[in-house]
Amino acid sequence: MFVGHYAAAIAAKAIEPRGPLWAYALAAQLVDVGWGALIITGVERFSVDPDLPGSALVLEHMPYTHSLPAAAGWSVLGALAARLALRLPWAAAVMVGAVVFSHWLLDFLVHRPDLALWFGGPKVGLGLWDYPVPEQAVEIGLIAMAGAAWAWSRGRQDLGPVSAPAFIGFLVALQITAMLLPADGNPVGTGVSAIGAFLAVTLAAAFADRPGRRAAL
Numbered sequence: 145m146f147v148g149h150y151a152a153a154i155a156a157k158a159i160e161p162r163g164p165l166w167a168y169a170l171a172a173q174l175v176d177v178g179w180g181a182l183i184i185t186g187v188e189r190f191s192v193d194p195d196l197p198g199s200a201l202v203l204e205h206m207p208y209t210h211s212l213p214a215a216a217g218w219s220v221l222g223a224l225a226a227r228l229a230l231r232l233p234w235a236a237a238v239m240v241g242a243v244v245f246s247h248w249l250l251d252f253l254v255h256r257p258d259l260a261l262w263f264g265g266p267k268v269g270l271g272l273w274d275y276p277v278p279e280q281a282v283e284i285g286l287i288a289m290a291g292a293a294w295a296w297s298r299g300r301q302d303l304g305p306v307s308a309p310a311f312i313g314f315l316v317a318l319q320i321t322a323m324l325l326p327a328d329g330n331p332v333g334t335g336v337s338a339i340g341a342f343l344a345v346t347l348a349a350a351f352a353d354r355p356g357r358r359a360a361l
Contacts, residue, residue, distance in 0.1 A: 145250050145251055145253070145254045145255075145279075145283060146283065146318070146319055146322050147283055147284075147287060147315040147316070147318055147319040147322075148250055148254075148282060148283030148284075148286045148287065149172040149173055149176075149246070149247055149250055150169060150172050150173075150287065150290075150315055150345065151250075151286035151287050151289070151290040152168075152172050152242075152243045152246035152247075152250070152290070153165065153168035153169045153171065153172040153243055153290075153349070154168075154287070154290035154291055154293070154294045154312075155290040155293055155294070156168045156171075156239045156240075156242070156243050157294055157297070157353070158290070158293040158294045158296070158297040159239065160235055160236050160239040161297065162232065162233055162235070162236045163226070163232055163236035163237075163239055163240060164230075164349075164350070164353055165311075165349040165350070165352060165353035166346050166347070166349040166350035166353060167226060167230060167232070167240055168239070168240065168243050168349070169345055169346050169348075169349035170342070170346045171222050171226075171240045171241075171243040171244045172243050172244075172246070172247060173247065173342040173345070174218055174222055174244050174247070175209050175210065175214075175215060175218050175244065175247040175248065176209070176247070176338060176342065177338075177339055177342055178208070178209045178218065179206055179209040179210065179335075179338075180334070180335035180336070180338040180339040180342075181335065181339070182206070182208060182209060183331040183334060183335045184331060184332050184335035184336065186331070187208065188205055188206040188207075188208060188209060189204045189205040189206075189331075190202060190203050190204055190205075190206070190331070190334070191204060191329060192327045192328070192329040194326075194327070196273075196274075197273070197274050197275070197276060198272075198273040198274055198275065198276040198279055199254075199273040199327070200326075200327040201327060202258075203255070203256075203258040204258075206258070207260055207263050207264075210248065210251065210258070210259050210260070211259065211260035211261070211262065211263055211265075212248060212259070212260065212261050212262060213262055213263065215244075215245055215247065215248035216245065218244050218245075218247075219241040219242070219244040219245040220241060221244075222240050222241050222243075222244035223237045223238055223240055223241030223244075224237070225240075226240035226241070250286075251269070252268060252269060252270060253270050253272050253282065254269075254270070254271075254272040254273050254279055254282070255269035255270075255271070255273065256269050256271045256273060256274070257269040257271070280319070280323070283319060284316065284319065287312060287315055287316070288312075291308065291309075291312040294308055295308050295309070307351065307352040307353070307354065308352060310352065311348055311349065311351075311352035314345075314348050315345070318341065318345070
């Protein structure tokens with residue numbers, strides 16, 4: 145899953161607007177930011193199998209980012225960082241942590257069995273990746289539903305009307321691009337491009353979250 149993770153960030157913004165959208169967006173992919181860094185350094189490993197349907201990634205070893213206890217640990221770190229570094233209210237900080245943890249739950253839907261329930265334990269995953277059309281529909285559907293909730297919540301605030309659909313459109317464009325690009329088996333290239341994409345979405349989220357002015361009546 146790629147942009148479907150951002151549905152959790154957008155929904156979080158609709159539920160708890162005191163947290164900045166960019167923080168929720170970064171939280172949605174914090175686990176994969178860590179994964180990108182760890183595959184670059186060789187701590188975690190993956191390979192590519194072009195014969196696989198859907199995603200060609202074979203995620204061989206990623207206990208420090210995508211195991212269930214690791215996801216819980218990243219969630220706690222995300223919540224504490226939001227509270228201590230960003231000085232968000234506790235409710236918003238906890239929401240950041242929840243968005244971090246949502247990454248594992250959403251990955252469970254699409255990944256093949258490569259998500260460890262504990263360190264060295266059995267691996268799980270429902271394997272929706274093997275059915276590319278339904279998988280893409282789920283991702284876009286999640287974004288659409290969260291985007292509708294966000295747009296409704298923004299309608300009650302003094303915020304610009306254009307940035308929300310523009311941000312959603314940007315995410316859809318990224319999803320299409322990811323579908324068309326072949327998987328790269330080079331860990332450095334994959335890690336750098338993944339982290340770069342996540343940072344680009346974080347910047348776009350910061351732009352989309354800027355206050356605007358209502359048109360004069």
